[in-house]
Amino acid sequence: MIEYLLSxxxxxxxxxxxxxxxLIGAALAVVTMRNSIYSALFLILCFFxxxxxxxxxxxxxxxxTLVLVYVGAVMVLFLFVIMMLDIKVKxxxxxxxxxxxxxxxALIMAIEMILLLGKKLVGxxxxxxxxxxxxxxSNVNEVATSLYMKYSLPFELASxxxxxxxxxxxxxxxxxxxxxxxxxxESQVHVKAKDRMRVVKMDAERGNNIGGEE
Numbered sequence: 155m156i157e158y159l160l161s162x163x164x165x166x167x168x169x170x171x172x173x174x175x176x177l178i179g180a181a182l183a184v185v186t187m188r189n190s191i192y193s194a195l196f197l198i199l200c201f202f203x204x205x206x207x208x209x210x211x212x213x214x215x216x217x218x219t220l221v222l223v224y225v226g227a228v229m230v231l232f233l234f235v236i237m238m239l240d241i242k243v244k245x246x247x248x249x250x251x252x253x254x255x256x257x258x259x260a261l262i263m264a265i266e267m268i269l270l271l272g273k274k275l276v277g278x279x280x281x282x283x284x285x286x287x288x289x290x291x292s293n294v295n296e297v298a299t300s301l302y303m304k305y306s307l308p309f310e311l312a313s314x315x316x317x318x319x320x321x322x323x324x325x326x327x328x329x330x331x332x333x334x335x336x337x338x339x340e341s342q343v344h345v346k347a348k349d350r351m352r353v354v355k356m357d358a359e360r361g362n363n364i365g366g367e368e
Contacts, residue, residue: 169269177203190236192255199259201225206266215294
């Protein structure tokens with residue numbers, strides 16, 4: 155029993171349940187928090203925990219893609235949009251609640267990285283326990299094969315749907331309104347000095363002699 159508790163297999167199972175519990179807890183916090191900024195921070199933790207689970211399954215490409223694309227780009231964009239909204243926050247001295255929640259999320263993410271990478275680097279996790287692919291296996295090749303060969307038609311249909319959505323978004327922004335001034339970049343680029351400036355020759359006139367003799 156003690157040997158099993160100290161084995162790499164038990165360690166992997168423990169990590170799975172720990173990451174799953176954090177993932178479920180963060181997901182519940184996303185939908186239950188009334189503050190949108192708190193929800194976005196817990197959504198980052200949710201994505202990071204899902205990436206840690208993928209690392210346990212040796213799907214490193216999917217895990218890194220989830221962290222880089224969703225956590226590093228999409229969620230940062232969400233936070234920018236949320237912060238641009240008119241959210242009234244009472245100014246107070248000391249550390250704000252947003253900073254405390256952000257530090258808590260960052261601490262949990264750091265603990266997850268230490269549990270996942272720190273032990274694995276020193277060889278605690280055996281290479282043949284639970285999920286283990288053959289030597290030389292590439293999950294990038296597996297994902298590419300599934301997308302572009304096995305599921306090529308659904309992938310192309312999804313691409314068409316996204317393209318239609320992009321075109322629709324552009325067309326919605328190009329609508330003309332009477333209360334908006336529209337700038338034509340092409341006409342600005344091709345403008346010449348003679349179109350904007352004109353030299354007018356005027357005869358000199360005698361001005362008023364204020365305070366002097368008439």
